[in-house]
Amino acid sequence: MGRLFGTDGVRGVANADLTAELALGLSVAAAHVLAEAGTFEGHRPTAVVGRDPRASGEFLEAAVVAGLASAGVDVLRVGVLPTPAVAYLTGALGADIGVMLSASHNAMPDNGVKFFARGGHKLADELEDRIETVYEQHRTGEPWARPTGAGVGRVNDYAEGFDRYVAHLIGVLPNRLDGLKVVLDEAHGAASHVSPEAFARAGAEVVTIGAEPDGLNINDGCGSTHLALLRAAVVEHGADLGIAHDGDADRCLAVDAAGEEIDGDQILAVLALAMREAGQLRKDTVVGTVMSNLGFKIAMEREGIQLVQTAVGDRYVLESMKAEGFALGGEQSGHVIVLDHATTGDGTLTGLMLAARVAATGRSLADLAGVMERLPQVLVNVPDVDKSRVSTSPELAVAVAEAERELGATGRVLLRQSGTEPLVRVMVEAADIEQARAVAGRLADVVKSALG
Template sequence: MSRKYFGTDGIRGRSNAWPMTADMALRIGAAAGHYFRAADRGVSRVVIGKDTRLSGYMFENALTAGLTSTGMNVLLLGPVPTPAVGVLTPSMRADVGIMISASHNPHYDNGIKFFGPDGFKLSDEAELEIEALIDAGVPNAASEDIGRAKRIDDGRFRYAERLKAGLPAGFSLRGLKVVVDSANGAAYRVAPDVLWELGADVIPLGTTPNGLNINDGCGSTHPEAAAAAVVAHGADVGICLDGDADRIVIIDETGRIADGDQLLALFAARLAARGALTQGTLVATVMSNMGLETFLSDRGLSLLRTRVGDRYVVEEMRARGLNLGGEQSGHIVMTDYATTGDGLLAGLQFLAAMAQTDKPASALAHQFDLVPQLLRNVRYGAESAPLDDATVKAAIAAAEARLQGNGRLLIRKSGTEPLIRVMAESVDPAVAEAVVGDIVAAVEQAA
């Protein structure tokens, strides 16, 4: 059964347009409150974090109203990274954690992500049950049982200390100059603070949110400004986070950008070298580059692929008892320390590798040569179904035949936006360009 409201990562859309309206957020809060109270999972409380979008205030208030109407007590963390909600939900004995964020999307979008009492994102089955409650409506608590809400001022400090606890004893960043771009998002205070407290000379970017500039020409989706800053300041490394700080890209001292696949290769090799990569296996998605697979195979390690979305990576990791996974986009999941993708955690682990190996970022951030990969997005209308079009199907079949043996093709709908994503890899870049162009043209015509 397909989900009606939930996508790849929570419920997401344009703010003040269905389904991301205040009224809908109130219904979502009431449904979630009823679901988690009915499950009898301890004290009836929820922690809510948010990023820096202007609409976050509206959704925070609406969710709080819905949750308290069912008797849930609400703890408001304010602006904190998404992984902080994952960490603090079980730490604060909450029944559910909620993050208000549209991650790397522009300011005019927003979303609602859920974490269960164990700090992990919800299963598809749980989301379906919550959707049914949203549609059916839930009873209000008795007047004397209405929940309370209060601000929690130390949420980001608790999260910061948890991050530092995962570093080697006596670890220090003294002598390192680090550019950190927080995307004018949820980590705009905690990221530069943690790096400075560890001894780094910090050059902060993206730390002046105004509600409208989150991810705007900055952060992991726009790392060019940070790359220029690394070179201009003679920095040792750059760390670029996205709006809710659950993903990262690294910039080496030359200004070269490294994505999540390169970081996964580095972390997998380092864990494997000390026998700590569980079952010698890394979990990534269908988007990860073929070069990563070759890198792992050459070292006797395995790659398991899932569909796109860090929640599916984590589900596979938990099912198999694995401890490292992630996405090319920069979600790095290290379950020895966290329950979801954590950009700042990954950045600190990269800095630890620099300190322990005494190698520059350029020697660590580029572990393998990429197989040429081309990704293009095609926007489509809500009523159209371009992937069902006969011409599109024919273009896809022709592309698969042309790539057979020296590449691969991936066509999928985005789980967060009305986009068809067309990706091809080939040892011959011209072939990738040609097949993607043919499919994009067919999709555009059908859409």
């Protein structure tokens, strides 16, 4: 059996790859593994379970709840809420396990199961590996230890989760949003009710699009992966800014008053300066990834802020932040983590903090984001090559060195293996888009010839 857990839980086509049986079995296995790890410490464990609006989330939620309760875990169902809300409530309620059913920005046929440990933190790799092992042992014939009678878990709905999460968001804002007009694109996803409520309570005039989930339309032509509708709506309504989430609202991208995209790097730049001004940017450091735009790095250096870069993936950003005590980190894709207020990327919180900076300064979002110049970035995928040799090929090393000499200090080259496909990603940044395209094209040809 290949590894079930990816970088963000277990995902697949619902009812094909991700079945009710798999969801139930993983939940029981998680309960057993966390009990063995001493997580429950002799007390009766509790789990918080939430989901996004996908139709498949209804039967998968039932399977997860059944699995947990059958393993002796009391369950609090919070219903449709964002992933960061489930993480927050897991911590705030003192629960031992959090479970979110979502495939984030993926299309509707997909779904996923993500586990959180006590405190609302993602499980360590070794715990995920152990859950897989225990699940597989049971699947191949080893029986579960099953409680009976009063030992089985009880299941209750926790409707207060919505208000408790919104109150948390409002409570951590540095200032209100009175006077701002904001368009919110909710991707017909998990934040369709939470995000508009939070912005309205914070004082903003709110226009919503993509906030009518029907179980089938999540991420369909809207949200953070499809910004055209938001761009048009911001201009049409004369709004100060627009905010786009993905299906589970752990991401946030923005649009300025002219309809121009503000990506995750630019959001990080704005928030880094705001947090440093407030004395909250610990060690004057922000964490990004190797895919962070070179313009972001240049801007942070100019402002006296250190940029620490990790492998691609918000979990690696979070690991670095927790290990070194940093307060802010994120990715170009809009995963932004403000560790003092969230244990994972929180798109609604990020959007609120970005809008709060606009309101506090009286400056436009375009002006604030102008602290960095986003250098042109070209990405070329080279398929059907031996990706394992990308770092050992002498021919490729020579080509990369030549490209780096040509680009100089205002450009950058990055070659990455795909984690799931037999391909190599060639990324080139340069001050001039045509130069970036030309260099990327030449390197892609070398990758084909050297690794093909």
